[in-house]
Amino acid sequence: MPQLQRRRLGAGLLLVSALVGLLIALYAYLTPLTGVTGTLGALVALLACVVLAGASLALFKLNRGAGLVILRVLILLGLAGTFFAALLLHQWLLCVAMVIGLIGWIIDLASPAPSNAFRS
Template identity: 50%
Template sequence: MIRHSTLSASGAGLMALAALVGAAIALYAYFTPMTGVTGTPGALLVVVSSLALLAAGVILWLRSYGFVYWALIVLGFLGVAGTFAAGWFLHEWLLMAAMAVVAVGLVLALFRRSTSAVEGN
């Protein structure tokens, strides 16, 4: 049986991994000539936002309760929406796919362990 804490940790891990992939895609677009966004501030901003989502995923993986947890969930969804929009404007379709996976990870991270649910089993 899958426990809620396992889903939460899996979601945070998926979020961190997908954000790392997003950062790699953005770095590739930023540094590789002929991508159309080489050296642009928008591409650099996407690198930074993807790294921020990576950091949020790692923190969510280590912490599964409290104000910081919920603040990172909310800020994570806002970060995903903004980075997804930036991927759209930069025509980076793989980055948009990575952000969709980050969003799935965030949704899975919402299934955190509840002490009353565990005691009832």
Template identity: 55%
Template sequence: MSHSHSSKLSAIVLLAASLAGIAIALYAYLIPLTGVTGSLGALVAIFACVALAIMAFLLAVPKSRVAAISLRVVILVGLIGTFFVGLLLHQWWISVAMVVGLTGLILDMTHTSRQTRPTDS
């Protein structure tokens, strides 16, 4: 699998997880009787998932090595923070979506490290 194809696949997984997180957080924020309707925490989860979706698009764009590593670190911090927000809000599906996003990020990082590793021939 080529680097660009794998990078796009991992970005798609991260984007899908972010969009699922947006949908779940919007549901929790807007629908009555979710326990967090209109709360600041649900609003933070919405904005965090939107930021993760934007960063998923940036992950698929070719960039320098330093920029790619920096972006991955910011995405990792965003995923961990949003996972924690989902737990605090008792919105377990947001946390599940962030675990799926983490899977996409790990796919991206492992494929990149495989590309840069020297061959043993």
């Protein structure tokens, strides 16, 4: 599999897991009898999924450099924090979505960024 295609696969998987996590957190926040309806923790998990989705979209634009490294570290912290919040909220499907996002992050990290140099 070409490097660029593998990198897009990782960022795409991360984006899909963040969007699925957003839907799960929104369901938990709005639906009565979920145990976390209207709580601050569910709202924070929802907002964290929105930020993760935006950060995964930024992965498509960055090629290499310090910005990419910082973004990847922040995404890892966001995944870990959202996973921990989902554990505390007993939202197991949100935990699964964050683990799938971690797999996408690892795929993105394992594939090297394409170089900007022209080849003749």
